[in-house]
Amino acid sequence: MSVEVVVIGGGYAGLGAIGSLQEVPDVHITLVEPGSGHQLIPELPEALAQHGLVSNHLVPYDQLLADTGISHICSRASSIDWDSRTVSTDSGQQLSYDWLVLASGSDPSMPPIPGLRQYGRPLRDAADAGRIKDALRYQKDQRIVIVGGGLTGVEVAGMLGIDHEVVLIEAAPRLLPALGKGLADYAFRRLQRLGVILVLGQKVQSIEPHLVTLERDHYGYDILIWAGGITVPTWIHQLGLPLDSRGYPKADPYGMVIDHVFVAGDLWHVVVDGQEIAATAQVAALAGAYVGEIIGHRIQGVGNESSFAPRLRGMLISLDPGQGVGWVLHGGIPVRGMSARTLKALSFHQYRLKLARRFAKAWPMAGSE
Ligand SMILES: Cc1cc2nc3c(=O)[nH]c(=O)nc-3n(C[C@H](O)[C@H](O)[C@H](O)COP(=O)(O)OP(=O)(O)OC[C@H]3O[C@@H](n4cnc5c(N)ncnc54)[C@H](O)[C@@H]3O)c2cc1C
Missing domain, CATH: 3.50.50.60 (FAD/NAD(P)-binding domain)
Known part of the structure; x- marks a missing residue:
């Protein structure tokens, strides 16, 4: 019988976790996500520009998950019974899990x-x-x-x-x-x-x-x-999980909150060597992939795990359609102007390409300009 992994939220962290879990044999993955498409949230400011379109920044799940064996429950997770390991959804489904990833993002x-x-x-x-x-x-x-x-x-x-x-x-x-x-x-x-x-x-x-x-x-x-800024969604507070002083689920250095339950993405308030790591899509994708790997190790009984310590490749901010600012290469090199904007556009493309590769899809996918 296959191991059941439920992933709540199909954002950067959820899809990162799924990417890693797909490598683990005899695992069945269920994604609980109310939306019909993966939202490329860092690209949304571009959608607001005069000729931008919100639909250009959504990748449909039916396309992304086709032929992968992953089930998509198009609904919102509303409560979780920790004893029976069951997720309930808004549309009345009850989903049993052996392992659970909470990756439902943040609220404003x-x-x-x-x-x-x-x-x-x-x-x-x-x-x-x-x-x-x-x-x-x-x-x-x-x-x-x-x-x-x-x-x-x-x-x-x-x-x-x-x-x-x-x-x-x-x-x-x-x-x-x-x-x-x-x-x-x-x-x-x-x-x-x-x-x-x-x-x-x-x-x-x-x-x-x-x-x-x-x-x-x-x-x-x-x-x-x-x-x-962002905060933890109310429904997470109502789950009865242990919370830290800022109201985030209290995770160990591997992202585990309680037995068999992990957090990733904006929901994981990551602190490494006393330093808070800002919640970004980049960190969310890395955290998701990491948590998926950790679950895979534990399912397969292989050890030697090191705690989560993301190595950031940069932080780039668009200032208008032609200009940007930020840094690249692990905090080493400041960039400004057109080069920063070009690097930012390149990072969006790289992420889309990575998605296509991870889910074995032809390029360009729908939602790719
Ligand atoms: C306008 C804007 C610009 C940004 N720009 C950048 C940037 O340039 N670079 C960068 O690195 N980061 C940027 N960020 C931050 C980045 O978008 C987030 O850190 C990232 O999306 C977090 O990923 P996540 O997977 O935790 O959550 P999300 O990507 O938000 O995904 C969460 C998913 O969970 C689903 N969900 C919610 N509730 C439930 C539920 N109850 N049940 C099931 N599913 C649920 C949602 O529908 C959503 O699909 C930006 C954020 C915003 C708002």
């Missing part, structure tokens, strides 16, 4: 700012991108306020700054805390040159229809995009 963090939930539009997935896209007019008299000067906020400001009036608000005194100051200053200058109004060092106090109030200023807006 929405602090209790008056008006935020009513008027702020998060950008966390393809559905959010579709809703924002529907509201965009691509005219300079439409003002977009973006709150959050991290990776997402900066990329969206760059993509929308060409065709709209954009105001980017960040509570910290500088943009892009994940990058060194020199690179963050470059991003600042680049966005300024594009005409983006940059407001640093002020927190949002309240949001009303068409007016956002900060500590000292206020700005009118037509669309307010909230890019204020």
